Amino acid sequence: MYILLIALALLLVGPFLWMLIVALTTKGxxxxxxxxxxxxxxxxxxxxxxxxxxxxxxxxxxxxxSFPMVRFLVNSIIISVSGILINLFIASLAAYPLARLDxxxxxxxxxxxxxxxxxxxxxxxxxxxxxxxxxGLMDNLLGVILPGAxxxxxIFLMRQAYLTVPKELxxxxxxxxxxxxxxxxxxxxxxxxxxxxxxxxFSFVAYWNTFLWPLIILQDPNKFPLSVGLSWLxxxxxxxxxxxxxxxxxxxxxxxxxxxxxQRHFLKGISQGAVKS
Amino acid sequence: xxxxxxxxxxYLFLIPALVLLALFTFYPVTLGIILSFFKYxxxxxxxxxxLGNYIQLFKDPKFVIAMQNSLVYxxxxxxxxxxxxxxxxxxxxxxxxxSLFRALYYVPVITSIxxxxxIWRWILGDNGMLxxxxxxxxxxxxxxxxxxxxxxxxxxxxxxxFWKGIGYYMVIYLAGLSAIPPELEEASRIDGANKxxxxxxxxxxxxxxxxxxxxxxxxIAALKVFGEIFVMTEGxxxxxxxxxxxxxxxxxxxxxxxxxxxxxxxxxxxxxxxFSYLNVRFFREGGLESx
Numbered sequence: 001m002y003i004l005l006i007a008l009a010l011l012l013v014g015p016f017l018w019m020l021i022v023a024l025t026t027k028g029x030x031x032x033x034x035x036x037x038x039x040x041x042x043x044x045x046x047x048x049x050x051x052x053x054x055x056x057x058x059x060x061x062x063x064x065x066s067f068p069m070v071r072f073l074v075n076s077i078i079i080s081v082s083g084i085l086i087n088l089f090i091a092s093l094a095a096y097p098l099a100r101l102d103x104x105x106x107x108x109x110x111x112x113x114x115x116x117x118x119x120x121x122x123x124x125x126x127x128x129x130x131x132x133x134x135x136g137l138m139d140n141l142l143g144v145i146l147p148g149a150x151x152x153x154x155i156f157l158m159r160q161a162y163l164t165v166p167k168e169l170x171x172x173x174x175x176x177x178x179x180x181x182x183x184x185x186x187x188x189x190x191x192x193x194x195x196x197x198x199x200x201x202f203s204f205v206a207y208w209n210t211f212l213w214p215l216i217i218l219q220d221p222n223k224f225p226l227s228v229g230l231s232w233l234x235x236x237x238x239x240x241x242x243x244x245x246x247x248x249x250x251x252x253x254x255x256x257x258x259x260x261x262x263q264r265h266f267l268k269g270i271s272q273g274a275v276k277s
Numbered sequence: 278x279x280x281x282x283x284x285x286x287x288y289l290f291l292i293p294a295l296v297l298l299a300l301f302t303f304y305p306v307t308l309g310i311i312l313s314f315f316k317y318x319x320x321x322x323x324x325x326x327x328l329g330n331y332i333q334l335f336k337d338p339k340f341v342i343a344m345q346n347s348l349v350y351x352x353x354x355x356x357x358x359x360x361x362x363x364x365x366x367x368x369x370x371x372x373x374x375x376s377l378f379r380a381l382y383y384v385p386v387i388t389s390i391x392x393x394x395x396i397w398r399w400i401l402g403d404n405g406m407l408x409x410x411x412x413x414x415x416x417x418x419x420x421x422x423x424x425x426x427x428x429x430x431x432x433x434x435x436x437x438x439f440w441k442g443i444g445y446y447m448v449i450y451l452a453g454l455s456a457i458p459p460e461l462e463e464a465s466r467i468d469g470a471n472k473x474x475x476x477x478x479x480x481x482x483x484x485x486x487x488x489x490x491x492x493x494x495x496x497i498a499a500l501k502v503f504g505e506i507f508v509m510t511e512g513x514x515x516x517x518x519x520x521x522x523x524x525x526x527x528x529x530x531x532x533x534x535x536x537x538x539x540x541x542x543x544x545x546x547x548x549x550x551x552f553s554y555l556n557v558r559f560f561r562e563g564g565l566e567s568x
Contacts, residue, residue, distance in 0.1 A: 094294035123542030
């Protein structure tokens, strides 16, 4: 049983380990048969730790010096963090009336939002490209963040969370004279914290990995996030895979670290969303 | 009076979301449809051509190829679903360390498609790891030109989509499996059914809502695939991996045929709508209620 599980794990995680090994080696035939490749690579990496110059980090040094990796990293962080905050703010606000208030137009808005989940965002790219041109958001990080900031997925997630808040709490608060703002801020929001955390994780992964839209809207390489920067790197260094691999490791590490640290919440959050729907 | 106040408050909460959605989703959809009736390339003013773009579309051999490739890409869906269900059943046991394996299987899902595509482009390259392994077992030979042979390129890219997506659906199915009361499985075993019979006659029918949800999501994703193709094959060789969205990207952003690209977008949106509808009809009922 464990053999099967481990074999599958190798199949699904192996390619990343391979990239890590390639990034850490500088000599040897990349195209050698796998067993020779692994043995040679492990030899070289083990030897590297005795070497004072840390030669196995040579690829990382090269990536660092030829490409604005720090800029890419910083841009990705800016986009992700701002994106998460805006996403959480908008979704937690918008979900409240959809969950708890009865007002004209509620169903239209709800089903309208549902319909957008079916549309290919790709068809919107063209018009959004033109719109951002009008608003001067071309080649601008804000232009990368804003179009995805009103996440319908996020609004629905928060709405689910608010729906599970016991009505008695809300009724009691209203009897005490609380306004909707107070109910939202002091009852709904604190009780929906797991959903907020789940949304934050999803937003982080989505914004960190976003590729097509920044590719289209950004022209200045100094504004590229890691995903676009890496694609640029892969194009320029198409023959020096070790350097590209080093760049890939740098790009992937934050997401994997965050994920493995928070994976319990992450997987739990998704399953809750799936069961409810 | 109270009703008015509630309405006002409701819309105040909704305004940030509505503004952004209106600007970046509802408006583009509407304008996209309108734009499909024009010829527009940003530099010169739009020129009305009525159904011209659509007529040109259906006479365009590249469009036919793109549509065919997208339809073939849908074959990925049953493969992913079957594999994910199997994986979910496999990891649905409470043995030690299983949550680590679940997390590991999910890792491809959270990594950027760019990195995944770059890695696989090198593994599937003519001199890549896969061919090295194959040559080992075949005692030499040339290996297969996975990405440069028009006959194998599309399948290779589809495999990458498959590989990256399994974990995602595994989690959805895990949630579905956890909703099945274990008593049903036990009852089935007491009645003498073996593992396969239990899976086929008890578990799968109860999993129907999850299967329905996953199939719809997966089909839409398959029709919208882009990243893998952009990084691994750029639509080639010989357009064998040009799918609908990649075609839209090429026409809109490399050739600046914005009106034409919008028309393709409209056709794609209709196709996705039709597919989603078919999926919903197909998976009408099922789950715990059918017991």
